Structure formats: structure tokens, C-alpha cells
Amino acid sequence: MAKYLLLKHYRGGPERMPNCTAPMEEWTPEEISAHIGFMNHVADVLRERGEFVDAQALSPEGTFVRFDAEGKPPVTDGPFAETKDLIAGWMLIDVDSVERAHEAAAFLSSAPGPGGKPLQEWIEVRPFLEHAPAVTD
Amino acid sequence: MDDLLRQLVPQVLGVLVRRGADFAAAEDAVQDALIEALGRWPKLPAGQPDDPRAWLVTVAWRKLLDAHRSESARRRRELRELEQPFPGPTEQADDTLLLLFLCCHPSLSPASAVALTLRAVGGLTTRQIADAYLVPEATMAQRISRAKRTVSGQRLDQPGDLGAVLKVLYLIFNEGYSGDVDLAVEAIRLTGQLAAGTDEPEVAGLLALMLIHHARRGSRFAPDGSLVPLAEQDRTCWDTVAIAEGVTILQHALGRDRLGEYQAQAAIAALHADARTAEETDWPQVLEWYDELLRITDSPVVALNRAVALGEVDGPLAGLRVVERLPDDLPRRDAVLAHLHERAGNLAEAQRLYAVAARAARNAAERDHLTRQAARLHARASRPSAT
Numbered sequence: 001m002a003k004y005l006l007l008k009h010y011r012g013g014p015e016r017m018p019n020c021t022a023p024m025e026e027w028t029p030e031e032i033s034a035h036i037g038f039m040n041h042v043a044d045v046l047r048e049r050g051e052f053v054d055a056q057a058l059s060p061e062g063t064f065v066r067f068d069a070e071g072k073p074p075v076t077d078g079p080f081a082e083t084k085d086l087i088a089g090w091m092l093i094d095v096d097s098v099e100r101a102h103e104a105a106a107f108l109s110s111a112p113g114p115g116g117k118p119l120q121e122w123i124e125v126r127p128f129l130e131h132a133p134a135v136t137d
Numbered sequence: 138m139d140d141l142l143r144q145l146v147p148q149v150l151g152v153l154v155r156r157g158a159d160f161a162a163a164e165d166a167v168q169d170a171l172i173e174a175l176g177r178w179p180k181l182p183a184g185q186p187d188d189p190r191a192w193l194v195t196v197a198w199r200k201l202l203d204a205h206r207s208e209s210a211r212r213r214r215e216l217r218e219l220e221q222p223f224p225g226p227t228e229q230a231d232d233t234l235l236l237l238f239l240c241c242h243p244s245l246s247p248a249s250a251v252a253l254t255l256r257a258v259g260g261l262t263t264r265q266i267a268d269a270y271l272v273p274e275a276t277m278a279q280r281i282s283r284a285k286r287t288v289s290g291q292r293l294d295q296p297g298d299l300g301a302v303l304k305v306l307y308l309i310f311n312e313g314y315s316g317d318v319d320l321a322v323e324a325i326r327l328t329g330q331l332a333a334g335t336d337e338p339e340v341a342g343l344l345a346l347m348l349i350h351h352a353r354r355g356s357r358f359a360p361d362g363s364l365v366p367l368a369e370q371d372r373t374c375w376d377t378v379a380i381a382e383g384v385t386i387l388q389h390a391l392g393r394d395r396l397g398e399y400q401a402q403a404a405i406a407a408l409h410a411d412a413r414t415a416e417e418t419d420w421p422q423v424l425e426w427y428d429e430l431l432r433i434t435d436s437p438v439v440a441l442n443r444a445v446a447l448g449e450v451d452g453p454l455a456g457l458r459v460v461e462r463l464p465d466d467l468p469r470r471d472a473v474l475a476h477l478h479e480r481a482g483n484l485a486e487a488q489r490l491y492a493v494a495a496r497a498a499r500n501a502a503e504r505d506h507l508t509r510q511a512a513r514l515h516a517r518a519s520r521p522s523a524t
Contacts, residue, residue, distance in 0.1 A: 001248035001270070050249070050280025053272050094272050096246045132357075132364060132502040133311040 003053065003128040004101040006091040006108055010060065013122025019113045020121045027114050035119075038111045046093055046104065057089035101125055138178055141189060143326075146171060146260030149193045151232025154293055158201055160239065161285040164257050166204065170197035172262060233258060234334050237327075238297025241305040242288045249284035250305045251312075255320075256281055259327060265318050302331070303343050303399065310347050321351055332386075341390035342400030348383030349406040352376035364506040368415040380410045401430040420449040437467050445473060453480040471497065472507055479514070488514035 024032060039055075046052035063078035080086060091108065095101050105123040113119035146167055153163035170193050178185050186192040240254040252270075255261045261269075267277035310324035328344045356370040365371075387403045404426045412418040427443035440463055448456025456477045463470060475490035491511035498504035 001251075003271075047276060048279055048283075050252075050276050050283055052276050094248075094270070094276070096248055127499075129501040129504060130499055132500045 001094055001096060002098075002101075002130060003092060003094050004098075004104075005124075005126045005128065006093065006101075006105050007124040007126065008088040008090065008108075009122070009124065010086045010088050013124070017120040017122070019115075019117050019119050022114055031112070031114055031116065034112045034116060039108075042104075042108050042111070043091070045107075046091070051093045051095050051100075051104070053092040053094050055089070055091045058087055060086060060088070062086065098127070101127075138185060141185065142171060142174055142193075143260030145190050145193055147233045147236050147258045148190060149197055150236060150257060152194050153197060153201060155232070159289075160293060161282075161289050162201060162204060163197070164285060166197045166201035167193070168256065168262070169200040171260060175262070231334065233330055235293050235296075237302045237331060238295075238299075239288055239291055239293055240284075241298070241302040242291055243298050243301050244287055244291075245284055247305065247308055249280055249287070250301070251308055252277060252280050253284040253288075254305055254327070255309065255323070259323055261318060261323070269312070269318050269320055299335075299337060299339070303339060306331070307343060307347075307399075310350075321347070321354070325351060338390040338393045338395050339397040339399050341386050342397060342403050345383040345387035345390065346399055346403035346406055348379050348386070349403060349410050352379035352383065352410065358502070362502070363509075364502040366506070367409060372413060375410065380407075383407065384410070396429065396433070398430060398433050401426055401433060405430070418449070420446055424450050437463050441467060441470060441473055445476070448477050448480060453477040457481065468497075468499065469494070472503075475507075475510065484514050484518065488518065 024035075027035075043052060043055050061079055063076050064080075065074050065076050068075045091104075093101065093104055095104065102125060105125045109121055109123050110118045111121075113121075149170070150163055150167045153166065154160055158166075173196055174189075174193060178189075236258050237254065240257050241250045245253065252266055255266050255269075256263065263278050263281060264274050266281075267274040270277065272280075306324050306328050309327070310321050312320045325344070325347045328340065328347060332340045332344045353370065353375050355376075356372070356374040357365055359365055383403065384407050387400065387407055390400055391404070405423055408419055408423050408426070424443070424446040427439065427446050431439050431443055441460065444456045444459040444463075447459060457474070460470060460474055460477065471490045471494035475487045475494055478484075478490060479487035488511050491507050491514065495504050495507035495511060498507055
């Protein structure tokens with residue numbers, strides 16, 4: 001069993017899929033509802049399979065922050081330009097194999113978009129580092 | 138109280154199933170009774186009822202009937218069977234074994250078998266199991282009920298696949314501890330219970346393996362959490378009592394002359410535990426046991442570990458020749474190559490391979506350890522005058 005983070009990006013991924021080009025505010029309200037309903041459905045299915053750990057959506061408002069020097073305020077940069085690759089949200093799952101993680105990611109990516117057709121948006125799948133097993137030598 | 142409760146859980150479940158209750162429903166009822174006991178026993182003057190097992194059987198049975206009654210009243214006759222005598226100690230051991238066969242049924246995924254075993258045989262609550270595996274309680278509850286649905290058609294009265302049971306116990310042991318339950322200790326307890334009720338040397342071999350590894354646990358990590366390799370561990374920290382217990386169990390098992398992979402692994406662990414310093418390790422004997430282990434398992438992972446022992450006996454070049462023939466995608470292959478190259482004096486290649494291995498590491502402690510190894514050789518290369 002291993003944990004995988006399924007990351008949804010606003011932009012990014014190998015290439016933009018044709019059904020992914022229109023921003024969500026240009027969809028019909030029904031299309032938006034269908035999309036969000038599907039996301040909840042994915043979480044429910046994962047829960048029922050005993051694989052769901054967490055799901056969160058992130059606000060697109062964000063800022064880069066870094067340490068400057070002792071006694072100085074943090075250095076900030078942002079808000080970001082629309083074109084930056086931002087993370088829109090994630091789903092965290094605990095599954096038996098990497099194949100199963102890919103299957104879950106593909107399911108997430110099949111969420112309906114404009115015209116009810118699958119969005120086919122790229123989902124980034126990242127394995128968690130595990131803790132060290134008791135037996136290594 | 139926790140220990141007592143956990144010991145009683147499989148016994149109580151056994152009683153219910155023997156009386157004809159459906160496994161999945163009985164298991165739910167026992168879990169409910171367990172949670173009620175956790176809440177009510179501490180308030181009793183003695184901290185527990187006079188006959189804890191009878192208490193649990195009665196409460197679990199009532200929970201079972203309540204559940205049934207919400208469907209129908211057809212099971213009322215079963216109330217009378219509460220007065221039946223309890224099964225004797227032999228039957229209890231049999232019950233635990235049969236429950237293990239069911240919970241570790243080969244039709245279950247490893248994660249499902251682990252969860253079901255910890256709950257139905259280990260007597261842990263769903264919350265404790267969820268905490269140990271860092272998932273929400275609702276997710277763990279689903280995983281367990283799915284597992285029960287998968288095995289619901291299986292009979293509980295015939296021996297199953299002992300190899301599958303040992304695999305699951307070993308998985309639990311390897312998980313270590315992250316919640317308030319020490320899963321390694323829990324695995325040792327369950328394996329000890331199984332060893333007491335079976336005559337199979339491989340069960341004893343697994344128990345010995347766990348005891349010896351557990352005895353070294355305190356020395357495997359530095360205070361800052363970094364991994365300490367076997368050769369550098371402080372051997373005075375090893376729990377010699379647990380090692381002696383493991384070795385005794387192993388010797389008895391080996392005397393039965395039915396060698397298996399867990400006995401062979403335990404023998405290797407015992408040889409390491411027996412050396413007062415890393416230099417005193419009896420590598421020729423370790424290598425012989427790896428030959429046995431490879432013959433039994435024919436596993437590339439074993440072949441990789443054997444190459445380390447071969448490197449100690451016949452020199453790093455002999456080890457390298459073996460590793461180079463092993464599949465490229467074998468986990469930890471680059472780490473072993475790096476180690477052997479360093480011993481052979483190929484420091485630049487060792488440094489490169491340590492870095493490659495660090496990027497492919499599956500856990501943070503190993504990644505950090507390998508990164509430090511690469512950094513150590515890098516620092517040495519950039520300051521040639523240093524030794």
C-alpha cells in the first residue's frame with residue numbers, strides 16, 4: 001500500500017487537450033455542476049474502495065514567499081500571472097499499486113467538461129516517500 | 138486492559154462463529170463489544186469484569202442479535218445457546234488460526250488482509266488501524282467491510298494458506314509504528330500466538346526473524362532520525378535477551394529439518410546479531426545462508442543481497458559481476474553497486490551511483506542516507522589531499 005498525490009493543474013502537463021481550452025467561467029452552469037458532481041463522485045468511489053485519504057481545492061490567489069534576512073520582512077512575489085502553472089487542487093489516495101494510482105488518476109481526468117465530453121486534463125501523479133521498513137539488511 | 142482485550146477478541150469471535158453466526162456480522166458485533174468494553178471497563182472497581190471473556194461474549198452476542206432483530210426476529214432461538222459451555226483452550230488456538238486463514242485469504246489484496254487481520258485477530262479498533270496507516274477512519278472502515286465481503290463465501294472450518302498468513306504478518310511487522318500502536322510489537326504478538334498453535338517450522342522462523350530484527354531497532358536510527366547502516370550500529374544497544382530468545386526459537390525450528398525462507402532469513406539475521414563488531418561478522422556463513430535462501434526463493438532481491446555478502450567473502454569485483462547481471466529496475470540495485478564500487482576503489486562511479494540511487498529511493502530515511510554517501514565522496518573528490 002502506498003500513498004499517491006493526484007495533482008490538478010490550472011495549466012501545465014505535456015500538452016493542452018482540445019476540450020480543456022475554454023476557462024470554466026465560459027461553460028454553462030449545468031456543465032459546471034456536472035463537473036463538480038463528478039469530482040464528488042470520484043471521491044465517493046475512492047472512499048467506498050477504502051482508498052480515499054484527502055481532497056482539497058486551492059484558491060488561485062497565491063503568493064511566492066521567501067526569507068530575506070534576519071529582522072527583515074519576508075520577500076513576496078505575486079499574485080501570479082494567469083499563464084503560470086498553478087496547482088488547482090489535489091486528491092490523496094492510498095492504493096495497492098502504481099497501476100491502480102494511474103487508473104484513479106485517469107478516472108479523475110475523465111471528468112466531463114464543455115458539451116459533457118471528458119476533459120482529458122493531465123493529472124500529475126506523485127508517489128509519497130514511505131517511512132523506512134523495519135527490515136532492510 | 139488493552140492486552141487482555143486484544144487477546145480475547147479472536148476468542149470471542151471464534152465463539153460467535155462456532156455458534157453459527159455469519160463471520161462479517163459477528164466481526165462487527167465483536168468490534169462494537171470491544172469499543173463498549175474500552176468505555177465501560179475502566180469504570181468498574183477492578184478495572185475489568187470478573188470473567189472478561191464471558192462479558193465480551195454476552196455483549197457481542199447481544200450486539201449481534203440487535204443487528205439481526207432490526208432485520209427480523211428469526212434468530213431468537215440463538216439466545217438460548219448463550220448458556221452453552223465455552224470451548225476449551227485447544228479450540229481457542231484453533232479458532233485464532235482459522236480466523237487468520239480467513240483474514241489473510243489469498244483473494245484479498247495485501248492492504249485489505251492487513252486491515253482485517255489487525256481488527257478481527259489483533260483486536261484493534263478501526264480508528265487505531267486508520268491512525269497507524271495514516272488514512273481517515275471512514276476509509277479504513279470501508280476497506281475492512283470490503284475485505285469481509287470478499288471472504289464472506291469462504292468457510293471457516295478448514296485450513297488455509299499458511300504462506301499467505303506469514304506474508305501478512307511480515308507486512309504488519311515491517312510497517313513499524315506511526316500511531317499509538319506499535320505494529321511491530323503487534324506482529325510479534327500475533328506470530329507468537331500462531332507459533333504456539335501450529336507445528337510449522339516456518340512460523341517459528343518468522344517469529345525468530347522478527348525478534349532478532351526488533352532487538353536491533355533502537356540502533357537503526359540516530360537521534361536526528363537518520364539511518365545507521367548495520368556496520369555502523371552501536372551493538373551495545375542491541376537487546377541481547379530478545380536476540381537469545383530468537384536464536385533459541387530458530388535453532389529449535391532448524392532442528393526439524395524443514396528449511397524455508399523465513400528460517401534462512403532468520404539465520405542470516407542471527408549471524409549478524411552474533412558478531413560483537415562488524416569486522417567479526419562470519420561472512421562465509423552468511424553467504425552460505427544466502428545460497429540456501431536463493432535456492433528456496435529464486436528472487437532477484439535475494440540475489441542482490443547475496444552479492445553484498447559475496448563482495449565481503451570474494452571481494453567487491455566478484456559482487457559487481459553478479460549485480461551487473463541482475464535486472465536494471467531492481468530496487469536498491471544502484472545503492473548496492475555504489476557500495477561495491479566504493480569498496481573496489483572506483484570512487485567517482487560510486488559517487489554517481491549513490492546519487493542515482495538517492496533519487497530512486499522509496500523512503501526519506503534511505504534517500505537522505507544515500508544523498509549523504511554521495512556528498513561524502515563528492516567532498517573527498519574535491520579535496521584530494523584529505524583521506
